[in-house]
Amino acid sequence: MNGLGDLVIETRALTKRYGDSIVAVDHLDLRVRRGEVYGFLGPNGAGKTTTLRMLLGLVRPSSGRVAVLGFPPGAPQGLARIGAMVEAPAFYPYLSGRDNLRVLAGHARVGEDRVEAVLDEVRLTDRAADRSRTYSLGMKQRLGVAAALLKDPELLILDEPTNGLDPAGMAEMRDFIRSLAKGGRTVVLSSHLMGEVELVTDRVGVIRDGALVAEGTVAELRGRAGLRVRAEPLAAAARLIRAVPDVDEVTSVDGLLDVTVDTARAPAINRVLVEAGIAVSELYAQKASLEHVFLELTRSEGESS
Amino acid sequence: MTRNVTAELLVLRKRAATWILLGIWTFLGVFFAYVVPYALDPEDAPGGVEQFFPESLAGTLLAGFPFFGGVFALMLGVFALGSEYGWGTLKTLFIQRPGRLRVLVAKLAALAIALVPFVLALFAAGAVASYVIAQIEGAPISWPSGWLLVRAMAAGWLILAVWAALGVLLGVLTRGTSLAIGIGILYALVIEGLLSAFADSVTVLEPLTNVFLRANGYSIATALGASTQNIESNGPGSFSGPFVDSPQAVAVLAALIAAFAALSALLLRHRDVA
Numbered sequence: 065m066n067g068l069g070d071l072v073i074e075t076r077a078l079t080k081r082y083g084d085s086i087v088a089v090d091h092l093d094l095r096v097r098r099g100e101v102y103g104f105l106g107p108n109g110a111g112k113t114t115t116l117r118m119l120l121g122l123v124r125p126s127s128g129r130v131a132v133l134g135f136p137p138g139a140p141q142g143l144a145r146i147g148a149m150v151e152a153p154a155f156y157p158y159l160s161g162r163d164n165l166r167v168l169a170g171h172a173r174v175g176e177d178r179v180e181a182v183l184d185e186v187r188l189t190d191r192a193a194d195r196s197r198t199y200s201l202g203m204k205q206r207l208g209v210a211a212a213l214l215k216d217p218e219l220l221i222l223d224e225p226t227n228g229l230d231p232a233g234m235a236e237m238r239d240f241i242r243s244l245a246k247g248g249r250t251v252v253l254s255s256h257l258m259g260e261v262e263l264v265t266d267r268v269g270v271i272r273d274g275a276l277v278a279e280g281t282v283a284e285l286r287g288r289a290g291l292r293v294r295a296e297p298l299a300a301a302a303r304l305i306r307a308v309p310d311v312d313e314v315t316s317v318d319g320l321l322d323v324t325v326d327t328a329r330a331p332a333i334n335r336v337l338v339e340a341g342i343a344v345s346e347l348y349a350q351k352a353s354l355e356h357v358f359l360e361l362t363r364s365e366g367e368s369s
Numbered sequence: 370m371t372r373n374v375t376a377e378l379l380v381l382r383k384r385a386a387t388w389i390l391l392g393i394w395t396f397l398g399v400f401f402a403y404v405v406p407y408a409l410d411p412e413d414a415p416g417g418v419e420q421f422f423p424e425s426l427a428g429t430l431l432a433g434f435p436f437f438g439g440v441f442a443l444m445l446g447v448f449a450l451g452s453e454y455g456w457g458t459l460k461t462l463f464i465q466r467p468g469r470l471r472v473l474v475a476k477l478a479a480l481a482i483a484l485v486p487f488v489l490a491l492f493a494a495g496a497v498a499s500y501v502i503a504q505i506e507g508a509p510i511s512w513p514s515g516w517l518l519v520r521a522m523a524a525g526w527l528i529l530a531v532w533a534a535l536g537v538l539l540g541v542l543t544r545g546t547s548l549a550i551g552i553g554i555l556y557a558l559v560i561e562g563l564l565s566a567f568a569d570s571v572t573v574l575e576p577l578t579n580v581f582l583r584a585n586g587y588s589i590a591t592a593l594g595a596s597t598q599n600i601e602s603n604g605p606g607s608f609s610g611p612f613v614d615s616p617q618a619v620a621v622l623a624a625l626i627a628a629f630a631a632l633s634a635l636l637l638r639h640r641d642v643a
Contacts, residue, residue, distance in 0.1 A: 120463075140467060144466045169376075
């Protein structure tokens with residue numbers, strides 16, 4: 065899988081099993097392009113963190129192939145160009161923020177001048193001499209981001225970077241992620257918070273039960289939501305729309321019909337209704353929020369049936 | 370590698386546990402080697418009152434390394450790796466540049482360096498204690514040769530190093546500290562202690578005891594002047610033989626260090642890091 069060209073991350077049929085019964089990641093095909101902010105979405109337990117750990121070489125895949133920056137996961141050549149924060153940032157509690165970064169800089173073989181630079185970048189210089197155990201959650205997150213930035217990496221992997229932050233902290237982190245993406249850096253952002261993903265990502269992959277269930281730009285994913293129809297009689301209209309090919313679901317909400325279908329099918333639906341003598345007073349594309357799409361995509365099969 | 374080791378030395382140097390262990394080890398080492406036996410009845414000491422004089426410094430101190438010192442080194446080794454699992458810092462290190470084996474080698478090297486002050490501090494404190502006792506007894510001050518002291522300190526370091534390497538292995542194996550220390554002390558007290566005691570009567574156990582840390586550690590200690598009587602009455606860490614030749618003991622301890630390090634590397638390299 066060398067010679068990835070524009071792809072920074074590529075996985076093929078990436079699978080992680082724990083024992084015979086638990087499949088944490090199931091034949092995942094993931095492609096992250098150079099310079100994009102890629103949102104990796106999924107509910108808790110969907111396999112996001114396991115996937116990221118496999119990308120970083122912390123967890124070994126059961127099967128499948130992975131290349132990160134053209135190297136196998138965990139290869140020093142690749143890691144030298146990757147900055148990452150996986151789950152809660154972990155530091156030596158008795159060391160100061162600065163000393164924690166000095167330890168990491170030593171292992172990463174980057175100059176100690178980078179320590180001060182990243183402390184300044186995440187605005188932790190004032191507390192850098194304090195032990196990391198005294199830091200608030202938000203400060204620990206910022207120290208985690210500082211650690212990820214030490215190598216001035218081409219690829220930044222951030223797993224739930226706004227976990228535990230207050231609204232102001234979340235907004236600050238979103239701005240920060242946006243600024244990180246400037247200058248051609250690739251950012252993979254894992255989250256289950258739709259708001260932050262919607263605001264900062266170029267493309268999104270949605271994972272459910274370890275498998276990728278959707279991938280595209282935020283606009284593309286939101287476009288999947290479908291149509292809203294006001295018609296009389298409503299029950300007959302619903303029955304007719306359900307029979308239209310490619311319609312996934314029709315639900316009645318407050319005298320309207322929510323139709324889950326590609327919005328390109330609007331003319332066909334309109335024609336069916338009009339030809340059946342149904343009075344159609346409204347028919348418009350209803351773009352769902354990313355959260356709505358996410359909930360639809362990640363709803364378990366049992367719930368959707 | 371220098372920068373990796375320097376980074377690990379910072380981790381060890383700034384950790385309070387390192388200094389607490391060093392302080393307790395030095396204090397108790399002198400306390401049990403000099404203060405208690407001298408205060409009780411120096412004439413009845415296994416080596417007589419002379420064992421407290423500067424000339425016996427190497428042997429008197431080395432007698433405490435194979436068991437008592439071993440437990441301290443074991444804890445230091447466990448803390449060096451086991452704590453990383455508890456704090457989650459292992460994953461932070463592994464996603465830096467170096468690769469897992471490089472991190473382990475840096476940690477082992479830093480640990481090996483950190484053991485040097487443990488040896489030096491005890492010998493320095495022991496020298497002071499022996500000097501004071503000699504003054505009290507009105508005995509002439511006669512120090513062991515520099516060469517003997519160097520060899521004794523090197524032997525002490527080797528004995529501590531093998532226990533520290535065992536601690537590292539247990540820390541990696543159990544991915545933590547509490548169970549690792551528990552198993553380590555269980556091994557030191559129960560497994561080695563009991564089997565060594567039974568080896569006198571159960572001859573089939575004798576070859577096994579020859580690779581024990583205790584047997585080889587005490588063999589080196591006696592070769593450098595530790596009294597066998599003193600070792601036999603060494604409380605829970607006592608040992609009554611059989612002793613092995615000191616070159617063999619050095620080789621066995623070195624081989625054990627290599628084996629513990631290799632097993633740790635194997636586990637670290639192949640296991641997932643949560």
